[in-house]
Amino acid sequence: MRYGFFISGEFSELGFLEVENLLASYSENFRVLYEDGRILIVESNALENEFFSRLAMTRESFVHLKTVELNDLEAAFKELDFGDKRICVRVKRIKRESKPKSPEIRSPELERKLGASLWRRGAKIDLKSPDVIVKVYISGKCHIGILNHVTDTKQFWERRPDRKPFFRPGALLPRLARALVNSTGIKDGLLLDPMCGTGTILIEAGLMGINFCGIEAFPKVAYGCAANLRHYSLALNLLLGDVRRLSFVDSSFDAVVTDYPYLRSSRSFGELEELYEKSIFEIGRVLKPGKKAVLVSNRDLEDFLDGFGLEAKLIQRVHKNLYRRIYLIKKSNG
Numbered sequence: 001m002r003y004g005f006f007i008s009g010e011f012s013e014l015g016f017l018e019v020e021n022l023l024a025s026y027s028e029n030f031r032v033l034y035e036d037g038r039i040l041i042v043e044s045n046a047l048e049n050e051f052f053s054r055l056a057m058t059r060e061s062f063v064h065l066k067t068v069e070l071n072d073l074e075a076a077f078k079e080l081d082f083g084d085k086r087i088c089v090r091v092k093r094i095k096r097e098s099k100p101k102s103p104e105i106r107s108p109e110l111e112r113k114l115g116a117s118l119w120r121r122g123a124k125i126d127l128k129s130p131d132v133i134v135k136v137y138i139s140g141k142c143h144i145g146i147l148n149h150v151t152d153t154k155q156f157w158e159r160r161p162d163r164k165p166f167f168r169p170g171a172l173l174p175r176l177a178r179a180l181v182n183s184t185g186i187k188d189g190l191l192l193d194p195m196c197g198t199g200t201i202l203i204e205a206g207l208m209g210i211n212f213c214g215i216e217a218f219p220k221v222a223y224g225c226a227a228n229l230r231h232y233s234l235a236l237n238l239l240l241g242d243v244r245r246l247s248f249v250d251s252s253f254d255a256v257v258t259d260y261p262y263l264r265s266s267r268s269f270g271e272l273e274e275l276y277e278k279s280i281f282e283i284g285r286v287l288k289p290g291k292k293a294v295l296v297s298n299r300d301l302e303d304f305l306d307g308f309g310l311e312a313k314l315i316q317r318v319h320k321n322l323y324r325r326i327y328l329i330k331k332s333n334g
Helices: 012-026 049-054 070-077 107-120 154-158 174-183 200-207 219-231 272-286
Strands: 002-007 031-036 039-043 058-068 086-093 132-138 142-150 190-193 211-216 238-240 253-259 287-297 308-319 322-331
Touching: 002 012, 002 142, 012 039, 012 049, 012 058, 012 174, 012 308, 012 322, 049 142, 058 070, 058 132, 070 107, 070 142, 086 107, 107 132, 154 174, 174 200, 174 253, 174 287, 190 200, 200 211, 200 219, 200 253, 211 219, 219 238, 253 272, 272 287
Parallel strands: 086 132, 190 211, 190 253, 211 238, 253 287
Antiparallel strands: 002 039, 002 058, 031 039, 058 142, 132 142, 287 322, 308 322
């Protein structure tokens, strides 16, 4: 089958990374067919509903039917046949930066024209309760598909840090945290956040049905994290501990996701240079060979990644003077 993904414009690079790494776990084999702005088209075996429900940075997904030029769109619709199903046509124009200005397109007018084309060929049009929503995403080209998933973005607003029982400034937003977890590709097994803070990463993992363990160095924060986990009826899989000396045997975890403190130094951890060096060594020790970790930091980490392959590095501007680095790394099999 062919699937399409309409990626959020909020952090599209992470959206592509999330989809492709999660696909690697849910599809026996898949390949990317097309990338067009915020549209990703892939070929895969049939995907479970669980896969789509996990997505964070994808706004919508669809079963891909055709990709055509704008001038060929009406002709392409004349070849579509949906039998006795009630049909609704929806058009989404996607803005593209640094691209030539496309012809003026009025989505409602184009929807009516394409719907009328189907109606003249006997299709049943129903705008209120259709069986099938035919979507047309207009970017560089026109991508036609049957809508099969819309991400519930309201859930992320409801779980934002300041709405939880325990809150600390600087906590990751839940949508970002979920995408980071998905970018490791974890489906089964155990995930570790060795500097879990208020628990955003653990909560997003737990709500997706992933087993997790969190480590926190500060008792007050650990108790707060436990309150947040309890709020979402999740297991209190927490330990007080030091990321520089993890109390686990080698190769215990199937994924690691963590967000480093954005400070020059810490009284409890000493200099951050030592924190990065020792913590990344420990992360590599407890991570299973061939598995992936996501490390989030406000500084470059390339000097500390011995034993890992760098799969991706993304940079996100948080505010005027803070840039977040996101590293997706894979432990070597050796």
